[in-house]
Amino acid sequence: MKTLWTPWRMEYVKGEAPSFSGCLFEPPGNSRRDREHLMLYRNETVVVLLNRFPYAHGHLLIAPRRHIATLTELDANEAHALMDMVQKCTHILGQLLNCDGFNIGCNIGEIAGAGVADHLHFHVVPRWQGDHNYMAVVAEIRTIPEHIENTYDAFVAKFDRL
Numbered sequence: 001m002k003t004l005w006t007p008w009r010m011e012y013v014k015g016e017a018p019s020f021s022g023c024l025f026e027p028p029g030n031s032r033r034d035r036e037h038l039m040l041y042r043n044e045t046v047v048v049l050l051n052r053f054p055y056a057h058g059h060l061l062i063a064p065r066r067h068i069a070t071l072t073e074l075d076a077n078e079a080h081a082l083m084d085m086v087q088k089c090t091h092i093l094g095q096l097l098n099c100d101g102f103n104i105g106c107n108i109g110e111i112a113g114a115g116v117a118d119h120l121h122f123h124v125v126p127r128w129q130g131d132h133n134y135m136a137v138v139a140e141i142r143t144i145p146e147h148i149e150n151t152y153d154a155f156v157a158k159f160d161r162l
């Protein structure tokens with residue numbers, strides 16, 4: 001038995017995930033947060049989204065507000081604001097999820113695997129001791145992750161304090 005029940009994947013398969021015509025990292029309006037788009041935080045420079053299709057529980061996406069594709073297009077203020085937000089996100093995830101480490105990275109260009117190649121973004125993925133081989137070893141286990149909206153509700157209060 002290798003059953004995985006991942007409710008957001010079902011929405012994905014059934015095409016029910018909310019969508020809008022614009023860029024993923026530019027939800028409409030100017031609100032500081034937006035549950036429909038899983039936007040945890042936005043200020044004048046950066047935006048933080050919960051990844052709807054996470055590699056792991058708590059997978060965050062951090063992007064500049066400006067629609068630019070590469071690191072070299074960042075100005076000094078944006079570069080600082082992005083790294084500052086990456087730092088804050090690791091702090092918040094550590095508090096919320098008690099994780100043991102993080103993968104932090106950036107896929108620049110489609111060839112590098114970027115899902116949204118025209119808007120630069122960082123991935124912050126929490127890691128736990130032993131999580132890498134967990135599924136391979138414990139083949140009899142069913143994984144029933146928390147629904148992504150529940151994760152959003154649990155996370156957003158921490159971002160409100162930024």
Ligand SMILES: [Zn+2]
Binds near residue numbers: 024026
């Ligand atoms: Zn964009």
